[in-house]
Amino acid sequence: MTTHLVWFRNDLRVHDNYALSAACRSPDAQVLALFIATPEQWRAHNMAPRQAEYINQHLNALGIQLAERGITLHIRQQTDFSAAIEEVKQFCQQHGVDTLFYNYQYELNERERDARLERELDGQVVCQGFDDSLLLAPGTVVTGNGEMYKVFTPFSRAFIKRLKEQLPECVAAPAVRGGRLTFTPCELDYPRRAFNPLRFPVDERGAISHLRTFCQNTVANYGEQRDFPAMNGTSSLSAPLAIGVLSPRQCLYRLLKEHPSALDGDSGASIWLNELIWREFYRHLLVAYPRLCRYRPFIQWTDNVRWNHNPEALNAWQQGKTGYPIVDAAMRQLNETGWMHNRLRMVVASFLVKDLLIDWREGERYFMSQLIDGDLAANNGGWQWAASTGTDAAPYFRIFNPTTQGQRFDSDGSFIRHWLPELATVPGKHIHIPWEWADKQRQILDYPRPIVDHKQARVATLAAYEAARQ
Ligand SMILES: Cc1cc2nc3c(=O)[nH]c(=O)nc-3n(C[C@H](O)[C@H](O)[C@H](O)COP(=O)(O)OP(=O)(O)OC[C@H]3O[C@@H](n4cnc5c(N)ncnc54)[C@H](O)[C@@H]3O)c2cc1C
Numbered sequence: 152m153t154t155h156l157v158w159f160r161n162d163l164r165v166h167d168n169y170a171l172s173a174a175c176r177s178p179d180a181q182v183l184a185l186f187i188a189t190p191e192q193w194r195a196h197n198m199a200p201r202q203a204e205y206i207n208q209h210l211n212a213l214g215i216q217l218a219e220r221g222i223t224l225h226i227r228q229q230t231d232f233s234a235a236i237e238e239v240k241q242f243c244q245q246h247g248v249d250t251l252f253y254n255y256q257y258e259l260n261e262r263e264r265d266a267r268l269e270r271e272l273d274g275q276v277v278c279q280g281f282d283d284s285l286l287l288a289p290g291t292v293v294t295g296n297g298e299m300y301k302v303f304t305p306f307s308r309a310f311i312k313r314l315k316e317q318l319p320e321c322v323a324a325p326a327v328r329g330g331r332l333t334f335t336p337c338e339l340d341y342p343r344r345a346f347n348p349l350r351f352p353v354d355e356r357g358a359i360s361h362l363r364t365f366c367q368n369t370v371a372n373y374g375e376q377r378d379f380p381a382m383n384g385t386s387s388l389s390a391p392l393a394i395g396v397l398s399p400r401q402c403l404y405r406l407l408k409e410h411p412s413a414l415d416g417d418s419g420a421s422i423w424l425n426e427l428i429w430r431e432f433y434r435h436l437l438v439a440y441p442r443l444c445r446y447r448p449f450i451q452w453t454d455n456v457r458w459n460h461n462p463e464a465l466n467a468w469q470q471g472k473t474g475y476p477i478v479d480a481a482m483r484q485l486n487e488t489g490w491m492h493n494r495l496r497m498v499v500a501s502f503l504v505k506d507l508l509i510d511w512r513e514g515e516r517y518f519m520s521q522l523i524d525g526d527l528a529a530n531n532g533g534w535q536w537a538a539s540t541g542t543d544a545a546p547y548f549r550i551f552n553p554t555t556q557g558q559r560f561d562s563d564g565s566f567i568r569h570w571l572p573e574l575a576t577v578p579g580k581h582i583h584i585p586w587e588w589a590d591k592q593r594q595i596l597d598y599p600r601p602i603v604d605h606k607q608a609r610v611a612t613l614a615a616y617e618a619a620r621q
Pocket of ligand 1 (some may be wrong): 163208377385386387388389390392393424426427429430431433492494495496497500518522524525526527529530531532533537
């Protein structure tokens with residue numbers, strides 16, 4: 152009998168999982184599954200304790216689902232990727248594995264790990280890797296010169312054209328292959344922190360039903376609602392997508408089922424699809440420009456910007472105490488839930504880099520340490536976009552005004568009031584500049600005054616970038 156091993160990494164699901172499906176194709180093969188936790192590697196990558204808990208719970212849910220199908224999930228704990236390689240080799244030897252199946256990860260360390268493992272298993276175990284976490288594989292959406300796009304819009308156009316030619320295949324969960332097994336839940340040895348299971352369902356079926364409800368009820372209004380953090384206008388599916396509890400193909404198929412014309416026009420469904428394509432864009436970029444995984448900017452001269460070293464200001468930003476209500480409310484949302492609305496990610500990132508002139512990498516690291524949906528490609532892409540060090544640097548130099556952003560996207564202050572109870576008594580129209588109101592009323596607020604003057608900071612930042620460019 153042949154033995155197949157599926158090495159699960161960032162693909163903790165049984166539905167539409169290319170590696171799992173391929174391993175189960177032959178009904179006679181014995182199929183085993185393995186997951187290797189690598190806490191030291193996670194620490195080096197600043198994985199958030201909430202994401203670790205989210206992985207832990209999904210791993211246990213996956214173990215049960217696989218056991219119901221007659222497949223045992225073995226969970227091992229090692230230190231880092233080198234140790235993980237040894238673990239896989241030993242496992243293969245012990246269980247007489249003939250073929251190893253896994254889905255590619257696109258980050259540099261992960262790709263180097265897989266390349267080394269393939270070399271070391273050469274001649275003993277056949278390795279089969281799959282492009283699974285994307286709608287279209289890296290390197291398949293390129294310019295006429297065969298290069299990766301450096302700007303999103305033409306990438307997106309080419310991407311949709313490819314999808315219209317042929318949709319990627321969505322594969323079913325494998326059939327039951329033998330008696331039901333038992334699974335012993337694991338406890339990962341990494342700091343873990345609770346998250347809200349109503350917001351982030353804790354098994355694959357929960358994520359699938361969340362996707363269905365979103366596509367049936369909310370996506371039609373996505374265009375109008377997606378920028379307003381007080382509304383529930385976005386999908387909140389970034390967490391299951393980040394650890395592979397859900398695949399982007401499942402998202403695409405569900406979207407097209409509910410909105411068959413999503414590949415055309417500018418409906419809410421089309422705009423949401425465009426967000427999924429941003430996710431693809433940043434992953435394709437990581438492969439085309441591996442330096443992005445090494446904390447290097449996409450636009451190289453921006454490495455010359457002289458950043459402020461200001462631990463106090465950084466701390467105020469992290470704690471949500473900058474005196475700019477929309478920034479502070481957003482940071483409290485992040486710290487308390489592990490998630491932040493996209494509009495606010497842009498606002499707080501711009502504030503850290505363009506108002507405080509603090510190195511974007513500090514923000515990138517802090518986000519990773521808090522986010523339940525932490526994802527290197529999307530996080531790096533988002534930070535570099537906000538810092539104007541990345542692709543899509545606008546023709547003008549983008550600096551968000553944190554006060555007008557708040558006035559525009561939380562006009563009655565309901566989001567701010569929810570996260571900053573200390574501003575509860577400030578009337579809606581003054582909530583974005585609470586101290587101006589408090590001074591006039593001769594009131595003292597239990598809330599900091601702005602730690603920086605936006606207008607002055609704007610001038611200083613423009614000068615710092617200009618100096619770096621020369
Ligand atoms: C500074 C900054 C940091 C970010 N860090 C992360 C991160 O670590 N992990 C992460 O998944 N997203 C990140 N994003 C992108 C985006 O903010 C989140 O994906 C989104 O807010 C998640 O909410 P949602 O699932 O409701 O999104 P929806 O609006 O419902 O979008 C659907 C899906 O598309 C993808 N997506 C949406 N917008 C983007 C985008 N701009 N870039 C890449 N993918 C996108 C996500 O997978 C998301 O779940 C970041 C953005 C910025 C500006």
